[in-house]
Amino acid sequence: MFEYNFHWRPVFKSLPDLLEAALTTLQVASLAMTAGILLGFILAVSRMRETGLIYWFATTWVELARNTPALFQLFFFGFGLGALGFHLSPYLIVLAGLTFNTAGYLAENFRGGFEAIPSTQLRAARSLGMNPWQAYTRILIPQVMRIVYYPMTNQFVWVVLMSSLGMLVGYRELTGETQFFASKTYRIFEYFAVTAVIYYVMVKVILVLSKFCASRFFRY
Amino acid sequence: MEQTVTVFSGFSAQDLLFLGEAALRTLWISLLSIAIGSFLGGIFGWVLYESKNWGGILVNPVLDIFRSVPLIVQLVLFYNFAPIVGLNLDAFESGLVVLTMYTSALVANVARGGIESVGRSMRIASRSLGMSYWQDMRHVVFPIGTRAIFPSWVGVALGVMKDSALVSVLGYVELVKASQVLITRTQEPLLIILVVGAFYFVLSYPVSRYSAKLERRWSQ
Amino acid sequence: MIKVDGLHKYFDDLHVLRGIDLEVQKGEVLSVIGASGSGKSTLLYCVNGIEQIQEGSVYVDDVDVHAKTTDLNKLRQRLGMVFQQWNSFPHLTAMENVALAPQIVRGLTKEEAKDVAIKQLEHVGLGDKFDVFPNALSGGQQQRLAIARALAMDPQYMLFDEATSALDPELVGEVLDTMRVLAEEGMTMICVTHEMGFARDVSDRVAYFHEGIVEEIGPPDQIFAEPESEHTKKFLAKVR
Numbered sequence: 227m228f229e230y231n232f233h234w235r236p237v238f239k240s241l242p243d244l245l246e247a248a249l250t251t252l253q254v255a256s257l258a259m260t261a262g263i264l265l266g267f268i269l270a271v272s273r274m275r276e277t278g279l280i281y282w283f284a285t286t287w288v289e290l291a292r293n294t295p296a297l298f299q300l301f302f303f304g305f306g307l308g309a310l311g312f313h314l315s316p317y318l319i320v321l322a323g324l325t326f327n328t329a330g331y332l333a334e335n336f337r338g339g340f341e342a343i344p345s346t347q348l349r350a351a352r353s354l355g356m357n358p359w360q361a362y363t364r365i366l367i368p369q370v371m372r373i374v375y376y377p378m379t380n381q382f383v384w385v386v387l388m389s390s391l392g393m394l395v396g397y398r399e400l401t402g403e404t405q406f407f408a409s410k411t412y413r414i415f416e417y418f419a420v421t422a423v424i425y426y427v428m429v430k431v432i433l434v435l436s437k438f439c440a441s442r443f444f445r446y
Numbered sequence: 447m448e449q450t451v452t453v454f455s456g457f458s459a460q461d462l463l464f465l466g467e468a469a470l471r472t473l474w475i476s477l478l479s480i481a482i483g484s485f486l487g488g489i490f491g492w493v494l495y496e497s498k499n500w501g502g503i504l505v506n507p508v509l510d511i512f513r514s515v516p517l518i519v520q521l522v523l524f525y526n527f528a529p530i531v532g533l534n535l536d537a538f539e540s541g542l543v544v545l546t547m548y549t550s551a552l553v554a555n556v557a558r559g560g561i562e563s564v565g566r567s568m569r570i571a572s573r574s575l576g577m578s579y580w581q582d583m584r585h586v587v588f589p590i591g592t593r594a595i596f597p598s599w600v601g602v603a604l605g606v607m608k609d610s611a612l613v614s615v616l617g618y619v620e621l622v623k624a625s626q627v628l629i630t631r632t633q634e635p636l637l638i639i640l641v642v643g644a645f646y647f648v649l650s651y652p653v654s655r656y657s658a659k660l661e662r663r664w665s666q
Numbered sequence: 667m668i669k670v671d672g673l674h675k676y677f678d679d680l681h682v683l684r685g686i687d688l689e690v691q692k693g694e695v696l697s698v699i700g701a702s703g704s705g706k707s708t709l710l711y712c713v714n715g716i717e718q719i720q721e722g723s724v725y726v727d728d729v730d731v732h733a734k735t736t737d738l739n740k741l742r743q744r745l746g747m748v749f750q751q752w753n754s755f756p757h758l759t760a761m762e763n764v765a766l767a768p769q770i771v772r773g774l775t776k777e778e779a780k781d782v783a784i785k786q787l788e789h790v791g792l793g794d795k796f797d798v799f800p801n802a803l804s805g806g807q808q809q810r811l812a813i814a815r816a817l818a819m820d821p822q823y824m825l826f827d828e829a830t831s832a833l834d835p836e837l838v839g840e841v842l843d844t845m846r847v848l849a850e851e852g853m854t855m856i857c858v859t860h861e862m863g864f865a866r867d868v869s870d871r872v873a874y875f876h877e878g879i880v881e882e883i884g885p886p887d888q889i890f891a892e893p894e895s896e897h898t899k900k901f902l903a904k905v906r
Binding site: 347351352357360364368369445446 | 716740742745747749751753755756757759766767772799800801812815816819
Binding site: 230289290292293294295296297298301302305306308309310383387388390391393394401404405414415418419421422425426429430 | 510511514515516517518519520522523526527529530604608609611612614615622625629634635636639640642643646647650651654
């Protein structure tokens with residue numbers, strides 16, 4: 227039945243390159259995640275008062291990010307902006323696309339986190355004489371972080387997986403690199419199988435690390 | 447070449463028809479994989495819930511692969527794996543198989559959560575009324591559980607619909623692939639991208655809004 | 667001294683407080699009783715500045731609570747407040763719950779704040795719970811924690827908003843005992859309460875609220891033994 231001859235040698239020979247590309251993947255994903263957290267937080271806060279230009283801008287961002295394919299978003303930052311005369315490098319296309327998408331999803335997570343905390347917590351903090359800044363940074367945000375921690379972990383996994391779209395805009399992260407070697411050697415199955423394993427291991431490591439960090443961060 | 451004034455330069459009614467057909471293909475492959483994948487996912491979820499031992503050892507790690515490897519890698523891998531084992535699948539069939547398994551892996555988690563959410567005490571109550579295991583499942587767990595997971599399931603389904611854009615890498619001419627073809631020919635990237643984005647948005651946004659509204663109403 | 671003058675408060679169309687006049691002297695314990703919805707808790711929120719008022723004035727030690735120029739954060743340090751839901755901060759230990767505000771609001775050093783926290787936790791009988799997180803404390807303990815937290819700000823006044831209403835019956839006693847100790851130490855207190863025994867034994871005066879006005883106010887003996895108003899009589903007959 228198996229008339230196909232597997233050739234693993236070329237894959238193992240380019241394993242160092244693949245692993246380096248895996249680092250590129252982690253790097254662009256981490257950067258997009260960090261930017262996504264900051265922007266997502268700003269978006270969530272911007273949507274708290276449900277009127278005004280800022281609210282509408284933030285809402286449009288969130289809904290577009292959540293209701294269109296990530297691939298479309300990458301294409302927009304690629305072809306779309308290109309048509310307007312802004313030519314981004316493949317790296318920037320991936321970074322911008324992932325950040326745009328992540329910020330939109332995280333904004334909703336953060337909003338849910340704030341809604342899950344009883345309003346009486348804010349009231350109690352203010353009654354102790356804390357100003358709004360103190361009440362948010364010392365009382366509310368630590369509790370929100372706890373609530374959104376696991377959704378955020380999942381989002382990071384999702385960003386790592388999503389960065390594989392880099393292949394389609396010419397960025398050589400792990401999947402792009404794999405595609406490059408695969409098309410050079412025609413060992414498509416072998417290359418992508420090894421890459422699948424690398425992704426699987428990366429995701430597992432992220433989840434284990436995240437659990438470990440949670441046990442250090444959250445004492446209650 | 448002469449500059450044209452109209453934005454529709456090179457973009458004809460026939461192209462619109464081409465996009466429309468592609469949109470139908472996106473819908474078709476999404477609906478099929480969501481339907482079959484949800485059915486399978488429900489069964490997997492039940493297995494995960496009922497038999498913690500071998501469900502946890504056998505089923506979960508397999509489903510985990512679909513959640514820990516980028517969809518694009520899954521697609522390329524399977525498309526190139528099928529001929530090795532003697533299956534002659536075209537782009538649509540390969541895409542359908544992968545999207546279906548991907549859906550079922552996501553739905554399995556959701557479904558297990560749904561069964562858990564019904565709660566032991568309620569099940570003991572129904573069993574104490576003399577219901578058999580299957581009667582309990584059919585008349586108590588299923589209706590309550592499906593309602594509990596409906597919003598999450600809608601999220602998964604919309605996600606699959608958007609992710610179906612990736613079947614384009616196999617050459618299946620769904621919406622995103624069609625848009626690339628048209629962009630190459632008409633050199634109207636911005637217009638085409640916006641039309642395609644609008645299509646996804648119009649499909650996804652009302653559904654997600656409706657589901658969020660239901661969720662709010664049910665949680666009261 | 668807390669002085670409330672001609673206070674009116676609306677929630678949109680709802681006229682909750684309809685002209686309240688009250689004075690609470692230094693060292694006095696005032697209990698506020700009345701049916702739910704009579705505006706008792708709202709009064710405390712207006713004294714504390716959590717709620718805006720529409721008419722009248724509230725003075726705390728000659729500071730106009732609702733004047734635009736008033737620094738509410740500063741004023742609130744003088745007014746300790748304990749809520750019906752105890753609102754422990756779940757991410758902080760008992761010690762940190764109490765020490766946080768003294769440190770960041772009063773500006774004490776870490777060590778000073780810790781000393782204050784130890785003193786107040788022992789004060790409310792939680793001397794063995796310093797490093798425990800709130801979710802490991804009973805409701806009664808959490809409410810005492812909330813009292814310690816308010817006391818750590820070194821307040822001149824304590825406002826209790828139905829501090830025992832959300833507690834299981836067997837836990838009410840320990841919280842009331844703590845409040846009793848405070849009263850004996852000479853703390854000035856306004857207690858919105860449904861505990862008639864507490865109001866009778868501990869208060870210097872009792873105010874009966876009815877539909878947003880002070881229907882009757884006086885020493886507990888007078889209010890409980892010889893109420894003048896029909897409403898008061900009816901209310902007391904019902905709760906007894």
